[in-house]
Amino acid sequence: xxxxxxxxxxxGVVGGGTYETLVSHHDFYMKTQQVDITVExxxxxxxxxxxxxxxxxxxxxKNIEEIIANPNVxxxxxxxxxxxVAKEFVTKALRAAKTVVTSNKELICKYxxxxxxxxxxxHCGLYYEASCVGGxxxxxxxxDGVQGNxxxxxxxxxxxxxxxxxxKMTQDGTDYAEALQEAQKLGYAExxxxxxxxxxxxxxxxxxxxxxxxxTKIPYTKIMREGISxxxxxxxxxxHEIGYTMKLLAIGKHEGDGVDVRVHxxxxxxxxxxxxxxxxxxxxYLQGDAVGDVMLYGRGAGAFPTASAVVSDVIYAATHSELRxxxxxxxxxxxxxxxxxxxxxxxxxxxxxxxxxLGALAKITGILGKCGxxxxxxxxxxxxxxxxxxxxxxxxxxxxxxKENSVKNAVAKLNASGLASVEAVIRIES
Amino acid sequence: xxxxxxxxxxxGVVGGGTYETLVSHHDFYMKTQQVDITVExxxxxxxxxxxxxxxxxxxxxKNIEEIIANPNVxxxxxxxxxxxVAKEFVTKALRAAKTVVTSNKELICKYxxxxxxxxxxxHCGLYYEASCVGGxxxxxxxxDGVQGNxxxxxxxxxxxxxxxxxxKMTQDGTDYAEALQEAQKLGYAExxxxxxxxxxxxxxxxxxxxxxxxxTKIPYTKIMREGISxxxxxxxxxxHEIGYTMKLLAIGKHEGDGVDVRVHxxxxxxxxxxxxxxxxxxxxYLQGDAVGDVMLYGRGAGAFPTASAVVSDVIYAATHSELRxxxxxxxxxxxxxxxxxxxxxxxxxxxxxxxxxLGALAKITGILGKCGxxxxxxxxxxxxxxxxxxxxxxxxxxxxxxKENSVKNAVAKLNASGLASVEAVIRIES
Numbered sequence: 001x002x003x004x005x006x007x008x009x010x011x012g013v014v015g016g017g018t019y020e021t022l023v024s025h026h027d028f029y030m031k032t033q034q035v036d037i038t039v040e041x042x043x044x045x046x047x048x049x050x051x052x053x054x055x056x057x058x059x060x061x062k063n064i065e066e067i068i069a070n071p072n073v074x075x076x077x078x079x080x081x082x083x084x085v086a087k088e089f090v091t092k093a094l095r096a097a098k099t100v101v102t103s104n105k106e107l108i109c110k111y112x113x114x115x116x117x118x119x120x121x122x123h124c125g126l127y128y129e130a131s132c133v134g135g136x137x138x139x140x141x142x143x144d145g146v147q148g149n150x151x152x153x154x155x156x157x158x159x160x161x162x163x164x165x166x167x168k169m170t171q172d173g174t175d176y177a178e179a180l181q182e183a184q185k186l187g188y189a190e191x192x193x194x195x196x197x198x199x200x201x202x203x204x205x206x207x208x209x210x211x212x213x214x215x216t217k218i219p220y221t222k223i224m225r226e227g228i229s230x231x232x233x234x235x236x237x238x239x240h241e242i243g244y245t246m247k248l249l250a251i252g253k254h255e256g257d258g259v260d261v262r263v264h265x266x267x268x269x270x271x272x273x274x275x276x277x278x279x280x281x282x283x284x285y286l287q288g289d290a291v292g293d294v295m296l297y298g299r300g301a302g303a304f305p306t307a308s309a310v311v312s313d314v315i316y317a318a319t320h321s322e323l324r325x326x327x328x329x330x331x332x333x334x335x336x337x338x339x340x341x342x343x344x345x346x347x348x349x350x351x352x353x354x355x356x357x358l359g360a361l362a363k364i365t366g367i368l369g370k371c372g373x374x375x376x377x378x379x380x381x382x383x384x385x386x387x388x389x390x391x392x393x394x395x396x397x398x399x400x401x402x403k404e405n406s407v408k409n410a411v412a413k414l415n416a417s418g419l420a421s422v423e424a425v426i427r428i429e430s
Numbered sequence: 431x432x433x434x435x436x437x438x439x440x441x442g443v444v445g446g447g448t449y450e451t452l453v454s455h456h457d458f459y460m461k462t463q464q465v466d467i468t469v470e471x472x473x474x475x476x477x478x479x480x481x482x483x484x485x486x487x488x489x490x491x492k493n494i495e496e497i498i499a500n501p502n503v504x505x506x507x508x509x510x511x512x513x514x515v516a517k518e519f520v521t522k523a524l525r526a527a528k529t530v531v532t533s534n535k536e537l538i539c540k541y542x543x544x545x546x547x548x549x550x551x552x553h554c555g556l557y558y559e560a561s562c563v564g565g566x567x568x569x570x571x572x573x574d575g576v577q578g579n580x581x582x583x584x585x586x587x588x589x590x591x592x593x594x595x596x597x598k599m600t601q602d603g604t605d606y607a608e609a610l611q612e613a614q615k616l617g618y619a620e621x622x623x624x625x626x627x628x629x630x631x632x633x634x635x636x637x638x639x640x641x642x643x644x645x646t647k648i649p650y651t652k653i654m655r656e657g658i659s660x661x662x663x664x665x666x667x668x669x670h671e672i673g674y675t676m677k678l679l680a681i682g683k684h685e686g687d688g689v690d691v692r693v694h695x696x697x698x699x700x701x702x703x704x705x706x707x708x709x710x711x712x713x714x715y716l717q718g719d720a721v722g723d724v725m726l727y728g729r730g731a732g733a734f735p736t737a738s739a740v741v742s743d744v745i746y747a748a749t750h751s752e753l754r755x756x757x758x759x760x761x762x763x764x765x766x767x768x769x770x771x772x773x774x775x776x777x778x779x780x781x782x783x784x785x786x787x788l789g790a791l792a793k794i795t796g797i798l799g800k801c802g803x804x805x806x807x808x809x810x811x812x813x814x815x816x817x818x819x820x821x822x823x824x825x826x827x828x829x830x831x832x833k834e835n836s837v838k839n840a841v842a843k844l845n846a847s848g849l850a851s852v853e854a855v856i857r858i859e860s
Contacts, residue, residue, distance in 0.1 A: 021578065021720050028580060032645045129575075135721035137575025144574060145567025148451065148741030150458060215462045273727060276706050281723075290451050291565035291728060291738035293711075297703060298724035308721035311578030320752055 001030065004318040005040035005072040007061070009089050010080030011050055014103050014130070015042075017303030018077060018310045019053065025311070035318045040072045064089045068096040075314055078102040079130075087111055094118040094126065101313040103130035103306055109204040109220050113332045116325045125323045127313035132205045133158050133282045135305030136298040137312065142212045143324065149288025151213040154252040155266075155429060158205040160280035160300045161189045161196035162228050162248040166236070166265075167278045170246065175233045188280055198227035199263040202250045209284070210252035210261055212326060218252070219332060222340045224262035231265055234385060235351055235424045238396050239267045242377060244349070244428065245275040251429065253344070257337050260344040267349055267428040347376070347428035348399045348407050353392035354420040356383065364395070364420055371410035374400040395420070398428065431460065434748040435470035435502040437491070439519050440510030441480055444533050444560070445472075447733030448507060448740045449483065455741070465748045470502045494519045498526040505744055508532040509560075517541060524548040524556065531743040533560035533736055539634040539650050542641075543762045546755045555753045557743035562635045563588050563712045565735030566728040567742065572642045573754065579718025581643040584682040585696075585859060588635040590710035590730045591619045591626035592658050592678040596666070596695075597708045600676065605663045618710055628657035629693040632680045639714070640682035640691055642756060648682070649762060652770045654692035661695055664815060665781055665854045668826050669697045672807060674779070674858065675705035681859065683774070687767050690774040697779055697858040777806070777858035778829045778837050783822035784850040786813065794825070794850055801840035804830040825850070828858065 006022065008015050022039055030036055041061045044050055050060050061067050067076065076093040078100060080086040086107050093100050095118060102108065107115075108128045119126040129139045133156070142151075157163050161183055168179035180197065183189035195201050207220040228248050236246050244267035253260040268275050273295050277283040282300030287293055299305035334340070354360050361380075368375060381394040399407070411422045436452065438445050452469055460466050471491045474480055480490050491497050497506065506523040508530060510516040516537050523530050525548060532538065537545075538558045549556040559569045563586070572581075587593050591613055598609040610627065613619035625631050637650040658678050666676050674697035683690040698705050703725050707713040712730030717723055729735035764770070784790050791810075798805060811824040829837070841852045 017720075025578065025580070025720075029578075033577060135576075135718075136724060137571050140570065140575045141567050144746055145570045145742060146565075146738065147463060147745055148455065148459075148738050150455070271706070271708075273706065276701070276703065278701075288565075288738060290447075290455075290734040290741070292732075292735055294566060294726070294728035296724070296726055299722045302722075304720040305722055308576065308578050308718060311720070312575055315577055316574055319754070320750060322750055322752075324749070 001034055001036050002318060003036045003038070004074050004314070005038055006075045006077055006314060007041040007043065007067045007070065007073045008039060008077045008079065009043045009064070009067070010078065011042050011044040011053070012079065013303045014306045014310065015044070015077070015079035016053065017307035018079060019055070021304065021307040021311050029315065033315050033319060035315065037314060037318065041067050041070055043067060064092055068092055068098070073098060075099045075101060075317055077310055077314065078104055079310070080104070081106070083107050083110060090115060091118060094122055094124060097122040097124050099125040099127070099317050101127045101310055101317065103310055104128070105131040105201070105204040105208060109207045112208070112326065113217065119323070120325060123323065125317050126325070127317055128208070129313045130306050130309035132208055133284060134298065134300040134302060135308040136282060136284065136296045136300065137309070138209065138284050138296055139212065140312070141296060142209070146286060146288050146291055146294060149290045151286055151288050152254050153287040154210060154213050154284065155274060156206070156209065156250045156284040157247050157274060157277050157282050158250045158284065158300060159196055159202045159248060160282055161193065163277065163282065164188045164280045165197070166228060166246055166248060169231070169233050169236050170240065173233055173237060176229060176231055197229045199225045199248060202248060202263045206250035206252060206261060206263060210259070213252060213286070214254045214259060216259070216338050217332070217334045218259065218261055219334060222261060222334065224264070224342065226264040228265050232424060235349070235426060238351065238381070239349055239426065242398065243269055245270055246426070247274060247277070249274070249429065258339045258341050260341040262344070265426055267426055269430055272430070343403050343405045345401050345403055347401050349424070349426040349428055350397040350399070350422060351424040352395045352397070352414065352420045352422050354395050356393045360419050363417065364414060367413050367417060368397070368410050371413060372406045373402050373410045376400055431464055431466050432748060433466045433468070434504050434744070435468055436505045436507055436744060437471040437473065437497045437500070437503045438469060438507045438509065439473045439494070439497070440508065441472050441474040441483070442509065443733045444736045444740065445474070445507070445509035446483065447737035448509060449485070451734065451737040451741050459745065463745050463749060465745065467744060467748065471497050471500055473497060494522055498522055498528070503528060505529045505531060505747055507740055507744065508534055509740065510534070511536070513537050513540060520545060521548060524552055524554060527552040527554045529555040529557070529747050531557045531740055531747065533740055534558070535561040535631070535634040535638060539637045542638070542756065543647065549753070550755060553753065555747050556755070557747055558638070559743045560736050560739035562638055563714060564728065564730040564732060565738040566712060566714065566726045566730065567739070568639065568714050568726055569642065570742070571726060572639070576716060576718050576721055576724060579720050581716055581718050582684050583717040584640060584643050584714065585704060586636070586639065586680045586714040587677050587704060587707050587712050588680050588714065588730060589626055589632045589678060590712055591623065593707065593712065594618045594710045595627070596658060596676055596678060599661070599663050599666050600670065603663055603667060606659060606661055627659045629655045629678060632678060632693045636680035636682060636691060636693060640689070643682060643716070644684040644689060646689070646768050647762070647764045648689065648691055649764060652691060652764065654694070654772065656694035658695050662854060665779070665856060668781065668811070669779055669856065672828065673699055675700050676856070677704060677707070679704070679859065688769045688771050690771040692774070695856055697856055699860055702860070773833050773835045775831050775833055777831050779854070779856040779858055780827040780829070780852060781854035782825045782827070782844065782850045782852050784825050786823045790849050793847070794844060797843050797847060798827070798840050801843060802836045803832050803840045806830055
């Protein structure tokens with residue numbers, strides 16, 4: 001039976017879950033995968049934590065050099081996070097021809113091109129299923145499951161924190177601040193929630209997943225990003241009434257040489273499969289030219305779901321000898337023929353405050369018309385729904401598909417008109 | 431670049447879709463998968479169909495021997511269906527050391543043990559992603575995505591015909607016969623719908639998927655099976671009222687050495703992810719000990735979704751040199767220590783007709799109590815809801831978790847009591 005030794009760098013939530021999974025499933029993997037995987041070393045600044053976990057003294061490494069030099073370590077698992085130490089350690093491991101399995105989205109998003117080059121040169125593997133959407137095998141699916149398809153669209157709920165907050169706001173009508181607080185209390189959100197609520201985490205994942213799906217490098221700097229911290233619970237409720245559920249979506253679309261990548265709060269129809277993905281669950285919805293619609297759903301975070309992805313890569317690396325790298329060019333830059341579209345097409349939900357005077361509505365719709373924005377539905381709400389603005393009348397407008405720039409232009413003109421202020425612009429996908 | 435030649439046996443719906451996908455994506459696979467896949471031969475009794483598809487004369491083989499002898503054919507795709515000719519041809523291909531990719535669930539369900547032996551002996555591969563749930567990469571996920579988990583539960587909507595019929599009955603209140611007719615008109619159901627509506631198709635798929643998930647052979651003969659042809663639209667409506675959606679589920683549960691495998695109409699809560707899988711869509715819901723809940727959703731049938739799975743296997747076979755066979759013993763029989771549980775545990779929905787006389791209800795609940803069946807909810811419906819039985823009163827009962835045999839016993843006693851007749855027994859999963 002094949003023997004494989006692993007080292008774990010960073011034994012926190014994910015690293016700890018990985019350690020426990022590997023130890024408790026050792027015999028199960030011998031039986032079902034014909035591979036004998038043992039943890040040969042662990043590395044963490046917090047020695048007490050390692051001891052509290054009952055990890056034997058002789059497994060606790062003093063530094064990365066000790067792990068690199070250990071001939072029993074075939075695979076190095078990096079679950080440190082961030083890009084400083086993690087990048088240094090991963091680089092050292094790859095240079096020592098050790099295959100690396102990582103859960104680090106920021107590292108892969110920013111440096112996969114560089115790290116893959118080193119891996120190739122040293123004939124070892126670089127695996128990162130756990131970097132995106134936790135336990136959901138989305139990377140394996142893109143590489144080995146739907147690889148026969150030209151994928152033209154990808155929409156994902158890839159961040160559990162924001163999905164939990166939006167679910168709360170939708171189901172209980174709580175406002176953003178309260179929902180965030182509850183998420184923090186439950187451990188779903190960090191003390192500083194910026195990376196999650198501003199869509200930065202989703203952006204890293206979209207960069208990785210869309211690069212794989214579209215076979216071209218999609219740098220995160222090309223991704224339009226908008227978070228959920230400005231979302232008003234009333235808009236969620238208004239949208240719900242007219243048939244839409246709000247989700248923070250990571251969206252990638254690919255047609256010809258045009259690519260449109262963005263992270264933003266989005267209304268989707270209630271009957272869209274993504275609309276019923278609630279709480280901290282994640283899902284990715286793909287459209288391929290042969291397979292049609294495919295969705296993968298599951299836990300996007302947490303010790304054991306993420307460990308499941310890490311261990312899946314370890315077993316894969318241990319049982320497959322081919323090393324397959326991303327097929328896009330090993331370069332941080334996109335290929336030169338790819339056009340990133342900032343002026344994409346979408347439908348829109350707009351909430352305005354308008355002056356309660358005769359003729360205002362006609363003038364407002366006139367401005368929209370001149371900007372090429374056609375209205376599907378318009379609905380005036382009772383005065384006083386928004387405390388501070390109780391004098392003005394909320395007006396909800398949904399539009400046909402139109403260009404992002406046309407809507408931006410219309411919003412600027414409406415705000416300048418003195419008749420209305422545009423309070424919310426939410427894109428609608430179907 | 432690696433060159434791979436394929437032959438397609440049976441150029442019907444799936445074979446035709448596969449041919450077209452391979453031809454139209456030839457350059458795409460060269461670019462994205464670094465493999466040059468060409469169709470070297472096709473075999474079909476219906477030569478005119480091949481000619482109508484524009485397939486060149488020189489690709490049309492006269493018989494299987496010609497394909498076996500063709501040194502340019504590395505991979506044989508079997509999309510004939512059934513077990514007679516398909517088994518003969520697949521066996522011949524494997525004996526000639528050609529890797530086989532098949533979409534044939536019946537063949538794999540009944541003969542994978544035998545065919546894998548031949549494949550092993552000849553150092554070639556046997557792939558069958560397309561045999562289960564069309565374009566949804568469920569087999570790849572079980573083998574390479576969630577393989578780090580001990581899977582303890584699997585529930586799937588794995589037949590599009592019955593899901594279409596049940597969706598119709600649920601959404602429009604149509605009865606079974608009418609919904610079936612519509613499914614036939616749309617091409618979702620065959621003229622003889624038996625294999626679909628009686629759960630035979632689902633049974634084959636459950637045998638394959640649960641064998642892989644549970645790492646032990648699950649012969650289809652061990653699967654309890656009940657179809658949907660006896661389902662009354664009123665039960666769907668009654669269940670809907672109390673929070674349940676009806677689906678034909680393929681269920682596998684695995685705990686210790688006990689395995690419980692069954693196909694039957696099932697009520698699941700409206701908010702269960704499987705409940706919103708509608709029309710002809712399919713989905714498989716897994717629970718693993720590390721990953722927790724995972725669901726895969728997509729098209730379970732159709733020319734191109736199924737071709738996506740076939741082609742995925744072809745690319746996988748072309749780009750991975752390891753041959754990985756099912757890890758359960760190559761035997762048609764289950765391993766001897768596995769216990770198949772026919773007396774499984776479930777909650778139940780019961781519809782009875784009861785006599786409209788004093789004390790009947792008390793006696794009925796008494797019988798249930800004596801049989802160990804505890805009631806969660808009981809609701810009497812107005813007389814006359816069922817034409818022919820308009821004298822008797824429909825009574826709906828849902829139960830706590832109980833043993834299948836206790837319910838069977840209770841049903842027999844109720845029917846023998848002269849007070850009631852049990853008209854529907856539907857299992858509830860959560």
